[in-house]
Amino acid sequence: MISKEGFDFSFDEKACEKCGGKCCTGESGNIFVSKEELKILRQYLGLDEQEFALKFLKKVGFKMSFKEVKFEDGYACIFFDQVKRNCKIYEYRPSQCRTFPFWKYYKNHKEELEKECIGICYL
Numbered sequence: 001m002i003s004k005e006g007f008d009f010s011f012d013e014k015a016c017e018k019c020g021g022k023c024c025t026g027e028s029g030n031i032f033v034s035k036e037e038l039k040i041l042r043q044y045l046g047l048d049e050q051e052f053a054l055k056f057l058k059k060v061g062f063k064m065s066f067k068e069v070k071f072e073d074g075y076a077c078i079f080f081d082q083v084k085r086n087c088k089i090y091e092y093r094p095s096q097c098r099t100f101p102f103w104k105y106y107k108n109h110k111e112e113l114e115k116e117c118i119g120i121c122y123l
């Protein structure tokens with residue numbers, strides 16, 4: 001069970017095994033990734049910068065996000081394994097994914113979070 005200062009809920013990582021990846025699928029969104037994170041991920045996948053960008057990235061303003069693909073009635077992150085229903089790059093996923101569900105936004109949108117994530121427990 002993980003908890004974080006400033007949040008009145010904790011998060012059970014084990015829930016991800018039975019969830020099916022709700023936070024990686026659904027409505028369209030952005031999965032922002034930093035230059036440093038990209039460098040490490042490129043090394044892991046053994047792809048050069050151009051090849052990686054063409055395959056996996058989209059530009060959103062001044063930031064880079066992972067692309068999405070059509071999935072069920074909505075979308076999935078391009079790194080979501082649609083058969084195993086988990087993250088193909090789990091060890092190398094960006095900070096946005098690592099810090100979920102402890103996002104400032106959810107402090108004031110708890111109902112939304114409860115619908116999204118079955119791993120939430122109140123303290």
Ligand code: SF4
Binds near residue numbers: 022023024117
């Ligand atoms: S929505 Fe919650 S339980 Fe489901 S995969 Fe994401 S973090 Fe895990």
Ligand code: SF4
Binds near residue numbers: 089
């Ligand atoms: S990088 Fe992994 S954890 Fe993050 S949205 Fe994509 S599939 Fe999900």
